[in-house]
Amino acid sequence: MGTAPVVATIVVIFAIVEARLQVLLIHRSAPPEQDAWALPGGTWDGSESLEASAQRKLVQETGASDLYLEQLFTMSGLDNAQPSVAVAYFALIEASKVRLREEEAWHPAWHPVDELPRLAFNNNRVIAQAVARVGAKLDYTNIAYGLLPDLFTIRELQATYEAILRRPLDRRNFRKRMISTGIIEATEELRRRGAHRPAQLFRFTSKLPVVL
Amino acid sequence: MGTAPVVATIVVIFAIVEARLQVLLIHRSAPPEQDAWALPGGTWDGSESLEASAQRKLVQETGASDLYLEQLFTMSGLDNAQPSVAVAYFALIEASKVRLREEEAWHPAWHPVDELPRLAFNNNRVIAQAVARVGAKLDYTNIAYGLLPDLFTIRELQATYEAILRRPLDRRNFRKRMISTGIIEATEELRRRGAHRPAQLFRFTSKLPVVL
DNA sequence: TCAAAAGTGTTCTATCTACACCCATGT
DNA sequence: ACATGGGTGTAGATAGAACACTTTTGA
Numbered sequence: 001m002g003t004a005p006v007v008a009t010i011v012v013i014f015a016i017v018e019a020r021l022q023v024l025l026i027h028r029s030a031p032p033e034q035d036a037w038a039l040p041g042g043t044w045d046g047s048e049s050l051e052a053s054a055q056r057k058l059v060q061e062t063g064a065s066d067l068y069l070e071q072l073f074t075m076s077g078l079d080n081a082q083p084s085v086a087v088a089y090f091a092l093i094e095a096s097k098v099r100l101r102e103e104e105a106w107h108p109a110w111h112p113v114d115e116l117p118r119l120a121f122n123n124n125r126v127i128a129q130a131v132a133r134v135g136a137k138l139d140y141t142n143i144a145y146g147l148l149p150d151l152f153t154i155r156e157l158q159a160t161y162e163a164i165l166r167r168p169l170d171r172r173n174f175r176k177r178m179i180s181t182g183i184i185e186a187t188e189e190l191r192r193r194g195a196h197r198p199a200q201l202f203r204f205t206s207k208l209p210v211v212l
Numbered sequence: 213m214g215t216a217p218v219v220a221t222i223v224v225i226f227a228i229v230e231a232r233l234q235v236l237l238i239h240r241s242a243p244p245e246q247d248a249w250a251l252p253g254g255t256w257d258g259s260e261s262l263e264a265s266a267q268r269k270l271v272q273e274t275g276a277s278d279l280y281l282e283q284l285f286t287m288s289g290l291d292n293a294q295p296s297v298a299v300a301y302f303a304l305i306e307a308s309k310v311r312l313r314e315e316e317a318w319h320p321a322w323h324p325v326d327e328l329p330r331l332a333f334n335n336n337r338v339i340a341q342a343v344a345r346v347g348a349k350l351d352y353t354n355i356a357y358g359l360l361p362d363l364f365t366i367r368e369l370q371a372t373y374e375a376i377l378r379r380p381l382d383r384r385n386f387r388k389r390m391i392s393t394g395i396i397e398a399t400e401e402l403r404r405r406g407a408h409r410p411a412q413l414f415r416f417t418s419k420l421p422v423v424l
Numbered sequence: 425t426c427a428a429a430a431g432t433g434t435t436c437t438a439t440c441t442a443c444a445c446c447c448a449t450g451t
Numbered sequence: 452a453c454a455t456g457g458g459t460g461t462a463g464a465t466a467g468a469a470c471a472c473t474t475t476t477g478a
Binding site for chain 2: 451
Binding site: 192194 | 468477
């Protein structure tokens, strides 16, 4: 029995910031779990789909669209005052497109996934699962497109993979694999940065999800 | 806004029946979608976790415990009379342990996954995703333990894989792989059935989920 | 000319695939 | 003795891992 359940969506927003995989957290200014850091989210009012609700939360928080959004899982019983269900999503966005809303009461900020504070509810577990899922999908999908700009060097792509997987990858094998699977393609353009040979710029062959 | 949302759990219950992968469906005797076949499920009242709710539904419907249950995904907007959320699970059970409740108004019955009628709501899509998920997980987990009795022959195991993947597998390679990954182990026992060499009986080394 | 990052090929190893014959039994 | 399904090994192909030198540029 109990009162009517509350349905909420929460979003794990990932970006590569300062060469590390980071998550967007907000500081809770009201109970429950006041003063704790937490994932952004909000109550679902039924006027839109769950996915649209997560999407909207994300745009609200970051100003970014053109991203990757995927449902993670659903849990119950986070709030023990009343029956509640939380549907978790994760999103991949390009850091440079983000404009955080600093003026807000909850100070949104990036936190490296390997240096998280203790979070409200079970948000630490949610993030851990999201990281695991993204890492697994790097291997057999093109989801990294969500984290990178239109044009990028292979080393930037590799740095992104390494930030997520937290282990070094072999440069030659990485380049071969990325090209041979066909998820990226070379452009004519070059990037010249510093006193060394210019780097070829690449793009994703598709900016929609592709499974290998 | 709108009225308070309804939360439901639904369960895709799989078993190998007559050497085919089948799903348990019930016949809806009341609106919405009266007279259509559908997945078993029910409204969540908040008195237990979502998983417990799915589990209970499953036991209610089949009488079986000792099984594999995993969350699939959550969708919204199935019922357009009011805001609603449905959390889908799938379960793997051993057919011989099941006792269907034939006397009920909704006649629960097994349906082969490749010969489904048109189902209520978007249940066809839910089942398709569940089948895909199970098939993918056969490759790198031991979840097949949910579908088989304690002791089984390798050919029975292979038949189970083939029923799910819907393609033939090589006997020698299958046996080698199952044993070398360590998900099954031989016992001393033999099964003698008919005029031929008896088959060795195997068991799963673990009846808890294992990822390779 | 030097420092710094980009670009490139080959060998080895492990894993997957394909495939055919002998074995133990009940009738 | 024969029909039936159970059990086994090897060779070829494919994919992944390891690894070092040359190229192009800006200062």
